[in-house]
Amino acid sequence: MGTIPxxxxCDNFMEDEDGEYVLHTEAPRFLAKxxxxxxxxxxxxxxxxxxxxxxxxxxxxxxxxEEMATWYSEYDEWLDQDVEE
Known part of the structure; x- marks a missing residue:
């Protein structure tokens, strides 16, 4: 893996079992729920x-x-497809 996406x-089921997080790894770096x-x-x-x-x-x-929300929506769809298979 050359670069970080x-x-x-991100998940931390021990702290927040229902929380769904996204880490933005480029500037400006932040964590969103x-x-x-x-x-x-x-x-x-x-x-x-x-x-x-x-x-x-x-x-x-x-x-x-908006870009992060689009990515998250595509990620969520990918998860659903993976589960169905």
Missing amino acids: KFLS WNEEEEGFDIVAEFEDITAHFNGDEDKITGLF
């Missing part, structure tokens, strides 16, 4: 300031979260 799915009710992500930990990284550009921040 931009998004990684899937919020089922709002169908979006909540930031759990910022390792680098997201707002400062994008100079407060809300469109860029929103774009990153």
Whole structure:
């Protein structure tokens, strides 16, 4: 494996058995938790300031979260296919 993927799915069943997390591995690095009710992500930990990284550009921040939501949706579909097989 040459490079770390931009998004990684994370679980910690000992701490939060229902929590579904995504780690964003590129700048700005952060950990987000899937919020089922709002169908979006909540930031759990910022390792680098997201707002400062994008100079407060809300469109860029929103774009990153939309990209992460798309990735997560595709990942979830992949899991469902894997289970069915």
